[in-house]
Amino acid sequence: MAFRDLIRERFFPHIWCPGCGHGTVLNSLLHVVDKMGLDPTSMCMVSGIGCSARISGYVNFHTMHTMHGRALPCATGIKLAKPQLNMIVPMGDGDAMAIGGNHFIHACRRNIDMTAIVLNNRIYGMTGGQYSPLSGRGVLATTAPYRSIDDDFDAVALAQGAGATFVARTTAFHVKELSKILTKAIQHKGFSVVEVMVQCPTYFGRKNKMGGAVQLLEYYRDNTAPLGSKKLEENQNLIPRGIFVERERPEYCEEYQNVIALAEGKE
Amino acid sequence: MEAVEINVLWCKGCGVCVAFCPKKALSLVGEKAQVDPELCIGCGMCELYCPDLAIVVNKPTKKNEKVTEEGLS
Ligand SMILES: Cc1ncc(C[n+]2csc(CCOP(=O)(O)OP(=O)(O)O)c2C)c(N)n1
Ligand code: SF4
Ligand code: SF4
Ligand code: SF4
Ligand SMILES: [Mg+2]
Numbered sequence: 419m420a421f422r423d424l425i426r427e428r429f430f431p432h433i434w435c436p437g438c439g440h441g442t443v444l445n446s447l448l449h450v451v452d453k454m455g456l457d458p459t460s461m462c463m464v465s466g467i468g469c470s471a472r473i474s475g476y477v478n479f480h481t482m483h484t485m486h487g488r489a490l491p492c493a494t495g496i497k498l499a500k501p502q503l504n505m506i507v508p509m510g511d512g513d514a515m516a517i518g519g520n521h522f523i524h525a526c527r528r529n530i531d532m533t534a535i536v537l538n539n540r541i542y543g544m545t546g547g548q549y550s551p552l553s554g555r556g557v558l559a560t561t562a563p564y565r566s567i568d569d570d571f572d573a574v575a576l577a578q579g580a581g582a583t584f585v586a587r588t589t590a591f592h593v594k595e596l597s598k599i600l601t602k603a604i605q606h607k608g609f610s611v612v613e614v615m616v617q618c619p620t621y622f623g624r625k626n627k628m629g630g631a632v633q634l635l636e637y638y639r640d641n642t643a644p645l646g647s648k649k650l651e652e653n654q655n656l657i658p659r660g661i662f663v664e665r666e667r668p669e670y671c672e673e674y675q676n677v678i679a680l681a682e683g684k685e
Numbered sequence: 686m687e688a689v690e691i692n693v694l695w696c697k698g699c700g701v702c703v704a705f706c707p708k709k710a711l712s713l714v715g716e717k718a719q720v721d722p723e724l725c726i727g728c729g730m731c732e733l734y735c736p737d738l739a740i741v742v743n744k745p746t747k748k749n750e751k752v753t754e755e756g757l758s
Contacts, residue, residue: 422738430695431737437699441736449733591705592754593733619699631736632704639754 421448426478437631439590439616440470450600462503464493468510469543487518490525501671505532511552512542526580530670533603533610536573539618547621558625573613578663583608585663589615589638608669686743688727689720695739702731707756728752
């Protein structure tokens, strides 16, 4: 098997703009599933709405393309019915943190075994470049022509605070690190959150005069540093990357099975 | 079989592979990526970077492990 055997080739070339970071996350995920030797029929991907959410159309897994912000509740239902599936839930920053913010924190709290990937391009790509809860102060967007006055969420801290048992951050520049982190996130039993900082050259890059895909990737290279590195210690302005949380807690589907057993008088 | 196969129907000419190939073995010709086999070490980075899944590196070399996102170490 090769990574290209895991796609629905008839839909390629895909719909994303030239240099869109969502494509690199798809690429990495396919390499990971291929390397881990996971059976595509054991894989399920549920997404909401957004450019990022289009990803579920391209993988030859069980897939569901649902409603904006509602990928996690849909995935939760499927996972409870078929706990043996490897569930992947890619979401945009708007999808996961704005309209879907409530679902996000409660999925973290429940610790249901799935991998949530936040494709953070700091903008609403699909609807034309409105700012999102991850844009941050000072960003230019179609809805913030004089720059945003909103502070952003730290998706990692939010996931951690809400109880996710695996939390990591990387970028579309760090492709090897991305593959390593996605592998660990999928292996982890419990709710895994991986924030991937991705580039939207069409809206974020252009609006903020930060250049195209290459310049945005260089920005992620130059403005992030691994957790525990000297580079990070010396410059507090850098965004930390790596695995922030990796711990065990009772998993929701297993706990639910115990309830069923109890109700049936088997325990 | 070519060491680096580029599907020109899928390549959108974004230049990401060109910018981050550690050996500068790739270039854009008429908005499509092209490889110089003389320079390529088969590290496989371009295959991972391409947002359009347009590149396959056949038989990535052992040098693969030494290459990081920041280039050759
Ligand atoms: C219930 C609902 N509200 C709003 C929309 C409009 N809408 C579609 S995508 C989107 C946001 C997209 O941004 P993001 O989730 O960050 O994904 P991206 O396109 O950037 O990958 C919005 C607001 C919708 N489709 N459904
Ligand atoms: S608008 Fe932005 S997020 Fe959407 S496909 Fe284009 S580059 Fe990607
Ligand atoms: S990264 Fe892919 S799409 Fe972009 S120029 Fe290279 S081959 Fe073409
Ligand atoms: S395999 Fe490595 S050296 Fe060869 S073109 Fe791709 S990135 Fe460059
Ligand atoms: Mg977005």
